[in-house]
Amino acid sequence: MSSHLPSLAAILAAVAITLLDIFSPLGYGVWVLYILPILLLSGVGRERQLFVGAVVTAGLMAVGLFSAPRGIPFSIALANRVAAYLVFWITAHIIGSRNRALTRERKAAEERDRLLSANREQRAFLELVLEAAPVGIAVVRGQEYRYDYINAAYARIPGKPPDAILGKTIPQIFPDYVAQGGMKTINDAVRTKKRIDIRELETYVGFAAERRNAYFNASFVPLEPTIEKQSGLLIVANEITELVANRKRIEETAARDEAILNSINDGLVLLASDGSISYMNEVGLKLDGYSSISDVQKALPTFADTWQIFDEGGKMLEVEQWPLSQVLKENIRNRVFRVKRTDIYLDKYCSYSGRPIYDDAGRVTGAVATFHDITPLKRAESMLRKREQEYKTLAENSPEVIARFDRHLRYTYVNAYGEKVYGLTREQIIGKSNTDLGMPADKVAYWKEHFEEVFYTGEQQLVEFDFESPTFGLQQFSSLFVPEFDQSGEVVSILAITRDVTESKRAEVELRQSEARVRAVLQSLTEGVVFLDAAGKVVDANASLPRILGHTLEELLDSRFDPGRHIVREDGTPMPVEEQPPIVALRTGRAVFNIEQGVPRNDGTTAWVSVNAQPVRDGQGTVIGAVASFFDITQRKEAEEALKRSQNRLKILNENLENTVVQRTEQVRALSKALALAEQRERKRFSYVLHENLQQLLLGARMLLNQHIRDHQKIEPSDHFDDVAEGLSIIEKALHTTRSLSIELNPPILRTQGLDTALGWLADHMKKNYGLEVDLHLNGPVSTIRDETQLMLTQMVRELLNNVIQHAGVLRARVEATCEDRRARIEVSDKGRGFVPRQVLRETTEESRLGLFSIRERLKLFGGDLTMQSAVGKGTRCVILLPFNQ
Numbered sequence: 109m110s111s112h113l114p115s116l117a118a119i120l121a122a123v124a125i126t127l128l129d130i131f132s133p134l135g136y137g138v139w140v141l142y143i144l145p146i147l148l149l150s151g152v153g154r155e156r157q158l159f160v161g162a163v164v165t166a167g168l169m170a171v172g173l174f175s176a177p178r179g180i181p182f183s184i185a186l187a188n189r190v191a192a193y194l195v196f197w198i199t200a201h202i203i204g205s206r207n208r209a210l211t212r213e214r215k216a217a218e219e220r221d222r223l224l225s226a227n228r229e230q231r232a233f234l235e236l237v238l239e240a241a242p243v244g245i246a247v248v249r250g251q252e253y254r255y256d257y258i259n260a261a262y263a264r265i266p267g268k269p270p271d272a273i274l275g276k277t278i279p280q281i282f283p284d285y286v287a288q289g290g291m292k293t294i295n296d297a298v299r300t301k302k303r304i305d306i307r308e309l310e311t312y313v314g315f316a317a318e319r320r321n322a323y324f325n326a327s328f329v330p331l332e333p334t335i336e337k338q339s340g341l342l343i344v345a346n347e348i349t350e351l352v353a354n355r356k357r358i359e360e361t362a363a364r365d366e367a368i369l370n371s372i373n374d375g376l377v378l379l380a381s382d383g384s385i386s387y388m389n390e391v392g393l394k395l396d397g398y399s400s401i402s403d404v405q406k407a408l409p410t411f412a413d414t415w416q417i418f419d420e421g422g423k424m425l426e427v428e429q430w431p432l433s434q435v436l437k438e439n440i441r442n443r444v445f446r447v448k449r450t451d452i453y454l455d456k457y458c459s460y461s462g463r464p465i466y467d468d469a470g471r472v473t474g475a476v477a478t479f480h481d482i483t484p485l486k487r488a489e490s491m492l493r494k495r496e497q498e499y500k501t502l503a504e505n506s507p508e509v510i511a512r513f514d515r516h517l518r519y520t521y522v523n524a525y526g527e528k529v530y531g532l533t534r535e536q537i538i539g540k541s542n543t544d545l546g547m548p549a550d551k552v553a554y555w556k557e558h559f560e561e562v563f564y565t566g567e568q569q570l571v572e573f574d575f576e577s578p579t580f581g582l583q584q585f586s587s588l589f590v591p592e593f594d595q596s597g598e599v600v601s602i603l604a605i606t607r608d609v610t611e612s613k614r615a616e617v618e619l620r621q622s623e624a625r626v627r628a629v630l631q632s633l634t635e636g637v638v639f640l641d642a643a644g645k646v647v648d649a650n651a652s653l654p655r656i657l658g659h660t661l662e663e664l665l666d667s668r669f670d671p672g673r674h675i676v677r678e679d680g681t682p683m684p685v686e687e688q689p690p691i692v693a694l695r696t697g698r699a700v701f702n703i704e705q706g707v708p709r710n711d712g713t714t715a716w717v718s719v720n721a722q723p724v725r726d727g728q729g730t731v732i733g734a735v736a737s738f739f740d741i742t743q744r745k746e747a748e749e750a751l752k753r754s755q756n757r758l759k760i761l762n763e764n765l766e767n768t769v770v771q772r773t774e775q776v777r778a779l780s781k782a783l784a785l786a787e788q789r790e791r792k793r794f795s796y797v798l799h800e801n802l803q804q805l806l807l808g809a810r811m812l813l814n815q816h817i818r819d820h821q822k823i824e825p826s827d828h829f830d831d832v833a834e835g836l837s838i839i840e841k842a843l844h845t846t847r848s849l850s851i852e853l854n855p856p857i858l859r860t861q862g863l864d865t866a867l868g869w870l871a872d873h874m875k876k877n878y879g880l881e882v883d884l885h886l887n888g889p890v891s892t893i894r895d896e897t898q899l900m901l902t903q904m905v906r907e908l909l910n911n912v913i914q915h916a917g918v919l920r921a922r923v924e925a926t927c928e929d930r931r932a933r934i935e936v937s938d939k940g941r942g943f944v945p946r947q948v949l950r951e952t953t954e955e956s957r958l959g960l961f962s963i964r965e966r967l968k969l970f971g972g973d974l975t976m977q978s979a980v981g982k983g984t985r986c987v988i989l990l991p992f993n994q
Contacts, residue, residue, distance in 0.1 A: 242508075242588065242607065244347070247331065249340035253278045253294065256340060265322070265345060267314045284312035284319075297328040298341060304328045308352060323352040354612060359727035364639070367722040367735045377462075379432060379475040383408050386474070395481055397454050408432055418446040435462035435475040444482065453941055453981015457486040468580070509585075509606040512592070517541045517559055520601065531578030551575065562589045563599050572609070584610045636717075636738035638664070639724075640690050642731065656717060656740045658709025676706040676714075689721035690736040697723050697731050704741065716745040862891035863932070866902040867925055870909070878913050881920045888927035893992045900970075901934060901990065904963050908936040908986055911960070916940025916984065932992045939983040945976045960986070 244262030248255055255274050263270045266281050278294065279286045288311060297304045309324045329342040375392025379385060384407040388396075398404055409427050417425050425445075427433060434440050441461045448455045462477030509529055512521040519537050527534055530545070537545065542552045551573065558569045569589040576582050587606040591599040636653030638646055646664050654661050675683045685691055689700040700721040706714045721736040864886050871882035893901065905923060912921045918940040926933040964974040972990035 244345040246343045414451045416448040431460035439463040456483040689719040693721040693723045693734040716742045863893035864890040883922045885924040934988040937985040942978045
C-alpha cells in the first residue's frame with residue numbers, strides 16, 4: 109500500500125492545481141505548479157506508476173487550458189502548458205531512468221550475493237569430493253613446480269602425509285620419475301598450454317624401505333594464473349599397479365593357452381559378431397586345407413563358392429545353416445556335418461561344438477567353435493568322440509556410485525549410476541533409508557555398523573561387500589565412507605563412494621580356473637609337454653614326460669640337469685643345446701616342428717622322440733618362454749632299424765637273382781605276347797560257345813516247355829504246371845545271363861565293324877547299364893582298326909571306364925580316339941577324385957592283374973604304352989598308344 113501513496117498524492121495535487129487554475133487563473137507562472145505532481149512521483153519505485161501519474165497530470169492540464177476563464181491571452185496560456193509539458197516529461201524520463209538504474213544495481217547486487225553463496229557451497233562440496241576421491245589430484249605452481257594442493261589419495265602415492273608434501277617440489281617428492289625424464293612431459297604441458305595424458309606410466313614411488321614400483325594413468329593440465337597466485341599445473345594420477353599386474357598375468361596365461369591350443373588335435377575358430385572369422389588355430393587351418401590365418405579371415409558368405417556343407421541326412425545347407433553360422437545364434441554340441449571343398453580334393457565328416465559370446469547387455473559379440481575330423485569314426489560307424497572347450501571373454505568397466513546419507517541414514521543424494529545399480533529412480537531413493545528401500549537385512553546391519561563408526565569417530569571407513577543388483581545381478585563392491593562436517597566440526601552426513609570391483613575379483617578367479625584347466629589338459633595328454641622360462645630353465649612338465657624320457661620329474665626340474673650333453677640327432681651325432689627345439693623357439697621366436705632326437709634314459713636305453721616347440725609371448729609380443737611337446741617314436745625307430753637290416757639282406761639276395769631274372773625276361777615276354785593273343789581268341793571262342801551253343805539249347809528248352817504247357821493246359825488244370833512255369837523262369841534268367849555274358853566278352857558288333865563303331869557301342873553300353881555319360885570324339889581313320897587290335901583296344905577302354913565308375917566318384921568321362929600314321933592314340937579322362945599313379949603302377953598282385961599295370965604290360969608286348977596323369981582331387985588322364993599294323 110505504501111508504494112501507491114506518492115502516486116495518489118501526485119494525482120490529488122494535479123486535481124487541486126487544475127481546479128485552482130480553472131476558478132482562479134494564476135497567470136504566466138501556472139506551469140511551475142504543474143511540476144509539483146511530477147516531483148511527488150519521483151519516489152515511485154515502479155516506472156509504470158510514474159508514467160501513469162504523468163499521463164493523468166497531462167490530461168488535467170489540458171482540461172485547465174480549455175476550461176479556465178480568459179484572464180490571459182490563450183496563446184500565453186498555451187505556451188505555459190507546453191513549457192509545463194516539456195519540463196515534467198523531461199523530469200519524468202530522468203526520474204524513470206534513475207529508478208531503472210537503481211533497480212538494476214539492486215538486482216545485480218542480489219544476484220552477486222546469491223552466486224557468491226552458491227559458489228561457497230559448491231566449492232565446499234567439491235573440496236569434500238576431491239578429498240574423498242580415490243584418484244590422486246594435486247596442483248603445483250611456480251617455475252619450481254611446488255605443491256600448492258593435494259588430496260588424500262595423492263598423498264598415499266609417495267607414502268607421506270599431506271603436510272610433508274605441500275611446499276615441496278616435484279623432484280623432491282618423485283626423484284625416480286624425474287630421473288627417467290618425467291620433467292620433459294611436465295615442461296611440455298606448461299609450454300604448449302595443452303593437456304598431456306600418459307597411460308601406464310611406470311616408475312618408482314616412496315622412499316627407503318617403502319620404495320616400490322608402480323603404474324599410473326596420469327594427466328597434466330596447465331592452469332591459467334589467478335589474481336592471487338601464479339600459473340600452475342593440475343596433476344591427476346590414478347594408480348593401476350594391481351590392474352596392470354592382473355592384466356600381465358592374464359596375457360601370459362593367454363599366450364600359454366594359445367601355444368597349447370596350437371598343439372592339440374582340435375580346430376578352434378573365433379567368429380566376430382558380423383559372421384567373419386577372426387582367429388583359427390593351426391590345427392583348424394590344416395584340417396580345412398589352408399596355410400595361413402589370413403586365408404580364412406573373411407566373412408562366411410565368401411566361402412560359398414568353394415565350400416559345400418551337408419547335414420547328416422545328405423541335404424546341402426545354405427550359408428545361414430552352416431555350423432559356424434549356427435554358433436552365432438545358439439549353442440551347438442557335437443553336431444556332425446559333411447564338409448567338401450571344390451577347389452581342392454577335401455571331403456570329410458567333422459564334429460562341431462560352439463556357443464555365442466554375449467556382453468553384459470545380452471548382445472552377441474561373437475562366437476567360439478571347435479571342430480575335429482571324425483571321418484574314420486564315421487566310416488567305421490562308431491561313436492563320435494566328444495571334445496569341447498569353452499572359452500569366455502569378459503571385460504567390465506563400471507563407474508562409481510556416489511551417495512550422501514544424513515544422520516538418520518537417509519539418502520540425500522545419489523548419482524545416475526546409483527539409480528542403475530539399485531534399479532530405482534532418484535525420486536524413489538531420496539529421503540529413504542536402506543531399510544525403506546527393502547535392502548537385505550544383513551547388508552543393512554553391516555552398513556549401519558560402519559556408518560555409526562564414521563559418525564562416532566569422524567574417520568573414513570573402507571568396506572567390501574557383495575550386492576544383488578536388480579540391473580547387473582550379484583556384484584562385488586568396495587565402498588569408502590567419508591564423513592562430512594559442519595562449521596562446528598560435527599559429522600552431519602556421510603558421503604559414500606562405491607566402486608565395482610567385480611572385474612578384478614573375477615579376473616583373479618578366472619586366472620586360477622584357466623591355470624587349472626590348462627593343467628588338467630596337460631595331464632591328460634599322452635604326449636610329453638614341458639614349459640621353459642625365458643632363461644631356458646624347465647619350470648613345469650606333465651606326467652607323460654618323465655615316462656617318455658625315462659627321467660624323474662625332479663631330475664627334469666633340477667636346474668643342474670643338462671641332457672643336451674647326451675642328446676643325439678637322427679644320424680646319431682651329438683645335438684648341442686642351442687639346436688634343441690625349445691631353445692631354438694626361445695632364441696628365434698619361431699615354431700619348430702617334427703624334430704627327431706634321441707634322449708638317454710636312466711636304464712641305459714635311448715628314447716627316440718619327435719619334438720614340436722612353440723614360443724610363448726606376452727601382450728607386447730616379447731618371448732617370455734617356450735612350450736614343447738614330445739611324441740614317443742622309439743618303437744617306430746626300432747622297426748626302421750629292423751627294416752634296414754632286412755633290406756641289406758634282400759639286396760645281397762637280389763644281386764644273386766639279377767642274372768637269372770635277365771635270362772628269363774625275354775622268355776616271359778614272348779610267352780606273355782602269345783598269351784595275350786590267345787586270351788583274345790579264347791574270349792571270342794567262349795562268347796561263340798555261349799551264343800551259338802548254350803543259348804540255343806536254352807532257347808530250345810524254353811520253346812519245348814512253352815509248347816508243352818499250351819498242349820496240356822487245355823485238358824488239365826493250370827495249377828498242375830506251376831513247377832514247369834518255375835523251370836521256365838529259371839531258364840529265362842539263365843538265358844539272360846548267358847546273353848549278357850556273351851555280349852560283355854565279345855559284342856557281336858565287334859566282329860564285323862571297326863574301332864569307331866565299337867567305341868560308340870561301348871559308350872551306349874556304359875550309359876545304359878552303369879549310368880556313365882561318355883563324351884566320344886573320333887579323329888582320323890579310326891574305322892580301319894579291326895580284328896584283334898580293335899577287340900583289345902575296346903576291352904582296355906572298357907576297363908578304364910570301369911575304373912572311372914568304381915574309383916573316380918563321378919559319372920562323366922571323355923574318350924578321344926585318334927588314328928594317325930598307322931598309330932592309334934586313345935585318351936580317357938575324368939574330373940574325379942584322382943590318385944597317385946606311382947602307387948597304382950606298383951600294384952602287381954593277382955587282384956590287380958587286370959588293372960592299369962596289366963594294361964600297360966599288355967600294350968608293351970605289342971610295342972605300345974600307357975601314360976597316366978593324375979593327382980588327388982584333380983581328376984585322371986590316361987593315354988593308350990599302340991601301332992595298329994600288328
